[in-house]
Amino acid sequence: MNFTGLSAFPITPATMDGRVQTDALVRVLERLRRPDLGSVGLLGSTGTFAYLTRAERRRAVSVAADVLGSSVSLMVGVGALRTDEACALARDAAEAGANAVLLPAVSYTPLTQDEAFAHYSAVATASDLPLYIYNNPSTTHFNFDVALIQRLAQVPRITAIKMPLPAQGNLASDLARLRSTLPADFAIGYSGDWGCAEALLAGADTWYSVIGGILPEIALRLTAAAMAGNAAEARRIDEVLAPLWALFKAHGSLRVVYAMARQMGLTDCDPPRPILPLDDAACREIAAATEPLAR
């Protein structure tokens, strides 16, 4: 199984009362059944894991395992506020056919570094699957110290990390510094679609991608160019996507991809309330930004 390259994060269409719409989920996932895709990241932030019950999350994993089969690696988000619940979700994911689990440091009471270490260690032993650290401070508000990442990289089965784009400074030097402190086979990837062409060009192992979950073609072309070192082509494609990146920043990528999924006829489901669907003006901007990509 290949977990590097493009990791596509799809939405999980669900009714207003939180029931996963498996027919729509199948339509979303069929577009991702491609051997050139590194992995599918089900039930990530874009997959609204935080808003779905354990039973619905398990149902979504089963559907994804059926649709993707052995053609694409399936990573499943197992974030939960309680350690025991995250462990149960990891066991569920393993039983339902996942190939890896992704764990965000979800918190309400802000966690200490030691608490996060204990949480990750517990979930790593809950199943036999590799565990990816999902470092997502814009939603979890937890910040990993480098020392914590180093400790976690020593824990069996913890094999990779998804990093946020650096708030300031230079991604390439940040990545080089981080890589120098971690085992050679520990994979480092990035999310934040608008910065990921540069992240891949700088040598990141994985692009954890929102756009990859809805428009896999163009994201795969960007990834292939960047990983082949073709900076001009990667940046050309990135520039084509720039209007969409601007909308991601303005509205949040989750709201934008829900509007895209509706425009593409994949689902009529809206994001879970309290998140609201975007208004007509924003939807028109999204349609205008995506229209050239379909050509």
Add this chain to the structure above:
Amino acid sequence: MNFTGLSAFPITPATMDGRVQTDALVRVLERLRRPDLGSVGLLGSTGTFAYLTRAERRRAVSVAADVLGSSVSLMVGVGALRTDEACALARDAAEAGANAVLLPAVSYTPLTQDEAFAHYSAVATASDLPLYIYNNPSTTHFNFDVALIQRLAQVPRITAIKMPLPAQGNLASDLARLRSTLPADFAIGYSGDWGCAEALLAGADTWYSVIGGILPEIALRLTAAAMAGNAAEARRIDEVLAPLWALFKAHGSLRVVYAMARQMGLTDCDPPRPILPLDDAACREIAAATEPLAR
């Protein structure tokens, strides 16, 4: 019913797998059955609402309604990531005997001001109880614009707000400015125990208090002095509590009050994992800080 003055926020003792220990909860709440207490804030952040299931939260409300009877107003935290779940929790709280609901702006995907408005409006119509806005950016990371608070103050049943201490600047002028923009009968209170003597002296209506949930006597004396305008006595008591405030800031008040509850023989329960109990050195410091208060 009196919702101003001291609002005491107790812990909700629960087993490691999340079952509320009603015997320990009764011991905690019996100390709060006092007519001079403005209210009990059950299932607030200190009450670990975010870590308990709907069924366990309902059980805790029933116990509290039984213990407190008509002697103290019972406010109940109904925070949830999903709007439909927060509405269900508000109905549960009303049916189980609460006198008001407290709603924090819990989020995973960061919310817009409009989304928060729709969320609060929906929960305000879910029951007949007054709704208090629980503005808690240190845990929710949501920031209320003044314009949003003004809009919410126009919604029927939304009658009060719990504010955080200002990160910088002068609380008295902040409070005066906020009050000038809101209806005269809209109550404004503060949390952040170390700043609340000054908040009450500046004219805040309510002290939403962690220490009040575990050491109600001294918190009531401080509140009475401050609300009578006796600044010298309020500040004298605040000074007595200063070592505890320092520990709250160092470790988080939740971890400290769990250690206190254990030392006082109220419960052996620890906070929900991933939150860890404090180590022996910290517990000794807590014992030293609280020992003079028992004299």
